[in-house]
Amino acid sequence: MKSLKYTAEFIIFIFITMLALGCASGTGATGSSVSVSSSNSYLERGLTAAAREDYNHAIENYTQAIRLNPHNVAAYYNRGLTYYIIGDFSLAIADYEAVLRIEPNHSNAQRSLDRAMHEQVVKQTDDNED
Numbered sequence: 001m002k003s004l005k006y007t008a009e010f011i012i013f014i015f016i017t018m019l020a021l022g023c024a025s026g027t028g029a030t031g032s033s034v035s036v037s038s039s040n041s042y043l044e045r046g047l048t049a050a051a052r053e054d055y056n057h058a059i060e061n062y063t064q065a066i067r068l069n070p071h072n073v074a075a076y077y078n079r080g081l082t083y084y085i086i087g088d089f090s091l092a093i094a095d096y097e098a099v100l101r102i103e104p105n106h107s108n109a110q111r112s113l114d115r116a117m118h119e120q121v122v123k124q125t126d127d128n129e130d
Contacts, residue, residue: 039069058082089120
């Protein structure tokens with residue numbers, strides 16, 4: 001449980017760093033400027049909720065951001081991080097794969113995907129031993 005706490009703190013640090021550097025607003029060029037702007041607003045709400053460890057609301061906001069702009073890489077990536085934190089590795093994997101379909105060279109998504117796939121295998125192994 002202690003390592004999960006450190007993982008959550010690390011991921012929240014990443015959220016805040018991405019927001020501060022302006023990386024979190026990275027979106028695709030499709031959609032109207034209103035949709036992209038609204039999508040980014042939901043992304044920011046998701047980041048805020050995640051920083052408060054309100055993961056369900058974070059996921060809801062990231063999902064809305066994706067509905068408004070299906071090319072919002074930051075929303076997929078951060079939703080994947082949030083799924084990872086709560087231990088839903090299959091959904092985290094799906095979101096990291098979505099990021100990589102949009103931005104194949106997204107190195108953070110590739111590393112996160114590898115980590116989530118590893119954790120999923122560990123979890124399945126633990127479940128089978130019980």
